[in-house]
Amino acid sequence: MSTTATPALELSGIEMHYGFVRALDDIDFHVMPGEVVGLLGDNGAGKSTLLKVMSGAHRPSHGTIRVHGREHAFHAPSDAADAGVQMVYQDLSLVEPQDIAINLNLGQETLRKGPLGWLGFIDRKAMRRSSELELDRLGVRTAPMTRPVEMLSGGQRQVVALARSAIRVSGESRGILLLDEPTAALGYEQTRQVEALIRRMADQGIAIVVVTHDLPLCYEVTDRLVILNRGRKVADLPTAGADRDHVVGWITGSRASMFAEAAS
Amino acid sequence: MTTNSEATVAGPGGTTPAGPPPAPTPADQDMPRAVSVLVFLRDRGIFVLWGLLIVAFAFWCSPYFFKVDNALLIANAAALTALFAAGVGIGIMTGVLDLSLPGTAAVASCVCGWVLTHGHPTWLGLAAGLGTGVAVGVVNGLITIRGFNPIIVTIGTLSVLSGLAAVIAGGYTFPGLTQLEFMGTHRYLRAGDSFSGIPAPVFIVAGVFVVGTVFLTRTREGIRLMAVGGNAEAVRRAGIHADRYTVLGFVISGVLAALGGLVSTAVVTEANPNASPQIIFSALTAVALAGVALTGGRGSLPRVLVGALILATISNGLTIRGVQPYWATVCTGALLLASLLIERVIQASVSERLMAANLSVHQRKV
Numbered sequence: 001m002s003t004t005a006t007p008a009l010e011l012s013g014i015e016m017h018y019g020f021v022r023a024l025d026d027i028d029f030h031v032m033p034g035e036v037v038g039l040l041g042d043n044g045a046g047k048s049t050l051l052k053v054m055s056g057a058h059r060p061s062h063g064t065i066r067v068h069g070r071e072h073a074f075h076a077p078s079d080a081a082d083a084g085v086q087m088v089y090q091d092l093s094l095v096e097p098q099d100i101a102i103n104l105n106l107g108q109e110t111l112r113k114g115p116l117g118w119l120g121f122i123d124r125k126a127m128r129r130s131s132e133l134e135l136d137r138l139g140v141r142t143a144p145m146t147r148p149v150e151m152l153s154g155g156q157r158q159v160v161a162l163a164r165s166a167i168r169v170s171g172e173s174r175g176i177l178l179l180d181e182p183t184a185a186l187g188y189e190q191t192r193q194v195e196a197l198i199r200r201m202a203d204q205g206i207a208i209v210v211v212t213h214d215l216p217l218c219y220e221v222t223d224r225l226v227i228l229n230r231g232r233k234v235a236d237l238p239t240a241g242a243d244r245d246h247v248v249g250w251i252t253g254s255r256a257s258m259f260a261e262a263a264s
Numbered sequence: 265m266t267t268n269s270e271a272t273v274a275g276p277g278g279t280t281p282a283g284p285p286p287a288p289t290p291a292d293q294d295m296p297r298a299v300s301v302l303v304f305l306r307d308r309g310i311f312v313l314w315g316l317l318i319v320a321f322a323f324w325c326s327p328y329f330f331k332v333d334n335a336l337l338i339a340n341a342a343a344l345t346a347l348f349a350a351g352v353g354i355g356i357m358t359g360v361l362d363l364s365l366p367g368t369a370a371v372a373s374c375v376c377g378w379v380l381t382h383g384h385p386t387w388l389g390l391a392a393g394l395g396t397g398v399a400v401g402v403v404n405g406l407i408t409i410r411g412f413n414p415i416i417v418t419i420g421t422l423s424v425l426s427g428l429a430a431v432i433a434g435g436y437t438f439p440g441l442t443q444l445e446f447m448g449t450h451r452y453l454r455a456g457d458s459f460s461g462i463p464a465p466v467f468i469v470a471g472v473f474v475v476g477t478v479f480l481t482r483t484r485e486g487i488r489l490m491a492v493g494g495n496a497e498a499v500r501r502a503g504i505h506a507d508r509y510t511v512l513g514f515v516i517s518g519v520l521a522a523l524g525g526l527v528s529t530a531v532v533t534e535a536n537p538n539a540s541p542q543i544i545f546s547a548l549t550a551v552a553l554a555g556v557a558l559t560g561g562r563g564s565l566p567r568v569l570v571g572a573l574i575l576a577t578i579s580n581g582l583t584i585r586g587v588q589p590y591w592a593t594v595c596t597g598a599l600l601l602a603s604l605l606i607e608r609v610i611q612a613s614v615s616e617r618l619m620a621a622n623l624s625v626h627q628r629k630v
C-alpha cells in the first residue's frame with residue numbers, strides 16, 4: 001500500500017455511548033479504495049454500532065470521519081449517502097408492505113414523463129424494468145419485482161437489501177459499501193455468489209467493510225481484518241498470513257490486544 | 265445447485281463475462297392459486313361483506329331499503345364518518361394515530377364561524393378553518409418528531425383545542441351560518457321530481473377519497489408517506505427526511521378533521537365548540553373494519569370508505585325496521601370483532617400455505 005494514497009473512509013478517535021453504555025472506545029479505522037476490510041468481533045462487540053457511525057445512522061460522541069481525505073459530520077444517512085457511503089443494515093431496513101421495486105428505488109423514485117411527473121406521479125413500470133436490469137447487471141436474482149417484501153424469505157430479503165446498496169454504490173468508483181452480516185440468512189451457494197459480488201465491486205475500486213461471523217468467508221474475500229472486543233479495537237492486520245487461532249483469540253478476548261503488546 | 269429457487273445470486277459476471285443472463289422472472293406465477301384467493305379475501309373482503317349486508321337488508325327491509333333515495337340517505341349519513349375516518353386512517357397508515365381530530369374539527373368550525381359572523385366573505389371563513397387544520401397538524405407533527413408518542417401528544421392537543429374552541433365561541437355557538445348551506449344540506453344534479461339530487465357532503469367525500477387514494481398509491485410523496493408508516497427508520501436510512509413525512513401525515517389528518525368540522529357546521533348551519541369524542545370512535549371503528557393495521561404502513565382508503573358505509577348501512581337498515589338505535593352499535597361492534605377473527609384465520613392460512621409451497625419447491629428440487 002503506498003503511503004501517499006488517501007483512504008476512502010477514515011475514522012479517528014471514535015467514541016460512542018448508548019446512554020451510559022460505552023459501545024465504542026477510541027476507535028481508529030480506515031479502508032482504502034478497492035480494499036475489502038473484515039470487521040470481526042463477538043456478539044455485542046460494537047461492530048454494528050461502528051458501521052452505523054460510518055453510515056450516518058448514529059452520531060459519535062467523539063471523533064472525526066474523513067471521506068477521501070475530506071472531513072464530514074454525518075447528521076443523517078442522507079449526508080453519508082451524498083458522500084458516497086451506502087450500508088446494508090443487519091436488520092435489512094426494508095419497508096415490509098411495499099414491493100421489491102419500491103424498496104430498491106426508495107429515495108430515488110422514477111417519475112412519469114410530462115405533467116403527471118410534475119405532480120409527483122411515479123412510473124412503476126419504468127422502476128420495475130430498471131430494477132430488473134440493475135439486478136441482472138449485478139448478477140443477482142430475487143422474486144418478481146411486484147412482490148411485497150413481507151412475502152419474501154429471509155434470504156430473498158437479504159438479497160434485496162444487498163442489491164439496493166450495491167446498485168446505489170456501483171455507479172461511482174469512489175463509493176464505499178458497508179455490509180452488516182450480508183450472508184447471515186444465505187445458503188452455501190448464495191454465500192459463494194455474494195463473495196464473488198463483493199470481490200467484483202472491490203475490483204471496480206469500491207471500498208468495502210464487511211461485518212461477519214463467518215471466518216471462512218472473511219479469509220475468502222477480505223484483504224485486511226479489524227477485530228473489536230467490547231468496544232475496543234484489539235487487532236488490525238492483513239488477512240493473508242493471519243493465524244486463525246490468534247484471530248479467534250482476539251475475538252473471544254483470550255488473546256491480549258495487538259496494541260497493548262506494542263505499547264508495553 | 266438450485267436453478268429456480270428464488271433467492272439466487274447468479275454467477276459472477278465480472279470473472280466470467282459470458283455468463284448467461286438470468287431469464288426474466290414470470291410475474292407472480294410462483295404463488296399458489298389458493299394463496300391469491302385468500303389474499304384477495306383478506307384485502308377485498310370488506311367489499312364482499314358490504315355487498316352481503318346490502319343483499320340481506322334489501323330482503324329484510326323490503327321495499328324501503330333498496331332504493332335510490334335510501335342509498336343517498338346512507339351516503340349522506342356516512343359522509344361525516346368517512347371524512348374523519350379518512351383523517352384517522354391516513355394518520356394510522358403513516359404511523360401516527362391522531363386523537364386530536366374532534367378538537368381540530370371544533371376549533372376549525374369555530375374559527376370559520378367567528379370569521380363569518382364578523383361579516384367576512386365565505387371563502388375566507390373556509391380558508392381560515394382549513395388553515396387551522398394545517399396549523400394543528402404542524403404543531404402535532406413538530407412535537408411528535410422530537411421523539412414523543414403521537415397518542416399522548418394528540419391527547420394533549422385534543423384537550424388544548426377543546427378549550428380553545430370554547431374560548432373562541434365565548435361560551436356560546438355561532439348560529440345562522442346559512443352561507444355554508446352550499447356544502448351542507450344543498451343537493452345537486454336534481455332531475456325534476458324523479459330525482460331529488462345528490463347531497464353536497466357526498467361530493468366532498470368522493471373528492472377526498474379519489475384524491476387521497478391516487479396520492480397514496482401513485483405519487484412519490486404518498487408512497488414515501490406510506491413507507492414511513494411501515495418503517496420510518498428504514499426510510500431515513502434510505503436517505504429520506506422521514507420526519508418531514510411524519511409532519512405531512514399529521515397535516516393531512518388535521519386538514520381532513522377541519523374539513524369534517526366545516527361540513528358538520530354547514531349541515532346544521534351552526535358552529536359548535538363542543539368536541540364530540542363520538543366522532544373519533546366511529547371513525548376508528550370504520551378504520552378498524554377496513555382492516556388498517558395499527559402498526560402502520562398498510563391499508564387503503566377505498567376500504568376505509570366502505571367501512572364508513574357499512575356503519576351507515578347497518579344503522580339505516582335497523583332504523584327502517586324500527587329497531588332501537590343502540591342495537592346498531594351492538595351490531596357494528598360484533599361485526600368488528602368477527603372481522604378480526606376472520607382476518608386472523610385468513611392470515612394464518614396464508615402463511616401456512618406459503619410455507620407449505622416453499623417446502624414443496626424444496627423437495628422437488630433436491
Ligand SMILES: Nc1ncnc2c1ncn2[C@@H]1O[C@H](COP(=O)(O)OP(=O)(O)OP(=O)(O)O)[C@@H](O)[C@H]1O
Nearest residue numbers: 018021023041042043044045046047048049050090
Ligand atoms: N440501541 C441501543 N441502545 C442501547 N444499547 C445498544 C443499542 N444498540 C447496541 N447497544 C449496545 O452496544 C453494544 C454494541 O452493540 P452492537 O450492536 O454494535 O454489537 P455487534 O458487534 O454488532 O453484535 P452482533 O454480532 O450481535 O450483531 C452492545 O453492548 C449493545 O448492548
Ligand SMILES: [Mg+2]
Nearest residue numbers: 047048049090
Ligand atoms: Mg451487529
